[in-house]
Every structure is written in C-alpha cells, then in structure tokens.
Amino acid sequence: MPSAAADDPAPQRAVPAGPVKTRESASAGYRRALAAHRAVAPPRPENPALAAAVVRQEQVRRELAATVFTDIEQDQENGVPTSLEDVRAQQRQAAEAVRAAAIRHARAERAGQAGTTGSPALRQAG
Incomplete structure (x- = not known):
C-alpha cells in the first residue's frame, strides 16, 4: 500500500520564519567585527x-573606436592613464562617447542617411 508522501509530487521547501539577514540589517556586533577586520586587514x-x-x-x-566611429572627438583620450582607476574612468567616458555615436549612427541609418557617413557597416557573424 503506497504512503501519502509518495502521492505528493513536490516536497514543500521550508520558509524562513523572519526576514532575510543582510549586511544592512545585521546586528551591531557584526558591524563592529566587520569594522575591526577592515581596520587591520x-x-x-x-x-x-x-x-x-x-x-x-x-x-x-581606442583603435577600434577611431576606425569605426570617426566622428567621435577623442580629446580626453590623448592622455596616458596613470593608475587602474584612471583607466577605468577613461573607459567609462569613452564607452559613453561610443554609445552616443552608435545612437547617432542608428538614427541616421533609420533616416536613410547611413550611406553618407562613410563608416563601415557592422555585420552579424553567422
């Protein structure tokens, strides 16, 4: 004779009784211990x-952006980065400039002006 548990297709997961604990909702002791660790680490x-x-x-x-998006002003990119943080900041600025140029290019393409820019068309690999 089969048991009642065999008839249940999916066992129920246990639900926590209270809210999930995170660093933001941690106790004051945890915060003190974390601060002490960070102070000596x-x-x-x-x-x-x-x-x-x-x-x-x-x-x-930079080389790729200069080749593909010739209308981007690259005044900020002429400096040599001195640290990893500087490189990352330059990358964020350059990525935003490339994004803006891509949006302008797409808008021009939709308007039927894509052939006048002279930039190569991007193809999807297939």
Whole structure:
C-alpha cells in the first residue's frame, strides 16, 4: 500500500520564519567585527599584470573606436592613464562617447542617411 508522501509530487521547501539577514540589517556586533577586520586587514595590492592587460585593452578599444566611429572627438583620450582607476574612468567616458555615436549612427541609418557617413557597416557573424 503506497504512503501519502509518495502521492505528493513536490516536497514543500521550508520558509524562513523572519526576514532575510543582510549586511544592512545585521546586528551591531557584526558591524563592529566587520569594522575591526577592515581596520587591520592589509589592502589588496594592485595586480601589475591586470593593470597592463587593462591598458592593452584600452589601446585596442581606442583603435577600434577611431576606425569605426570617426566622428567621435577623442580629446580626453590623448592622455596616458596613470593608475587602474584612471583607466577605468577613461573607459567609462569613452564607452559613453561610443554609445552616443552608435545612437547617432542608428538614427541616421533609420533616416536613410547611413550611406553618407562613410563608416563601415557592422555585420552579424553567422
């Protein structure tokens, strides 16, 4: 004779009794312990290999952006970055400039003016 548990197709998961605890809703003791740990933990050193890779990627991105989007002003991009944070800030600024140029290009393409820009069309790999 089969049991009643065998008839139930999916077992019910246990639901927590209270709200989920996060760092924001943690106790004062947890916050003190975390602050004490952060005070004595050594800062993570910047990885030179990672920084070099970021600089190389930034150079490749600049070359590609200059080739594809010729109407972007690249005044800000002429400076050499001095730290990883500077590179990331430049990447965010450049990405926004590329995004704006892509939007302008798409609008011009919709308006039937895409052939006048002279920029190569992007194709989907298939």
